[in-house]
Amino acid sequence: MPEQLLKEILGELKVLNQRIGSLEEGQQELVKRVAGLEEGQQELARRVGNLEEGQRNFAGRMERIETRMDKLGSHLNRLELRIEEEIIDKIRALFDGYNLRGDQIGSLRKHLDERLDVMALDINYLVRKTAQQEFVIQELRRAK
Incomplete structure (x- = not known):
């Protein structure tokens, strides 16, 4: 029996x-699977x-763009002020000069018309006298 038991134990x-x-x-x-998971986790990290680095780069770029936009806004404000102060004043002066010249031309035209009327009367007088x-x-x- 011990042999049988030994065989069973061996089995x-x-x-x-x-x-x-x-x-x-x-x-x-x-x-192997855990090693694959660790590799995947490292790849994810x-x-x-x-x-995160791309986000930091993007944030830096956005900050530079915002700075440029602020500078551009400042330049635009200065340009707008310059237009209002210098150019609009010059346009007003040119318009005033234009109106003044128009008034002078109107006055000159009136004066010339009066002179032409007087000359026409004188010429008519001379023509009549010559005919007489x-x-x-x-x-x-x-x-x-």
């Missing part, structure tokens, strides 16, 4: 060894780091 030990082998294989598979003298000259020629 059980073989089964236990097979089970332990299966467990070791499963454990190795789990170790690297990508998150890259995203021509008539008198012809009368004197006939009387001779």
Whole structure:
């Protein structure tokens, strides 16, 4: 009986060894999977780091853009003030000069029209006098 018992124990030990082998294989598979998970976690950490760095770069770029926009706004405000102060005043002066010249031209035209009327009257007088003298000259020629 001891031999039979030894055989049974040996059989059980073989089964236990097979089970332990299966467990070791499963454990190795789990170790591989955990290693894969750790690699994936490291890759995720690297990508998150890259995203954070990209976000910092983006924030820096946005800050520079905002600074430029502030400067541009300041330049635009100064340009607007310059337009209001200098250019609008110059336009007003030009418009005033234009109106003054228009008034001067109107006054000159009125003066020239009056002078032309006087000249026309003088010319009409001279033409009438010349016609009368021509008539008198012809009368004197006939009387001779």
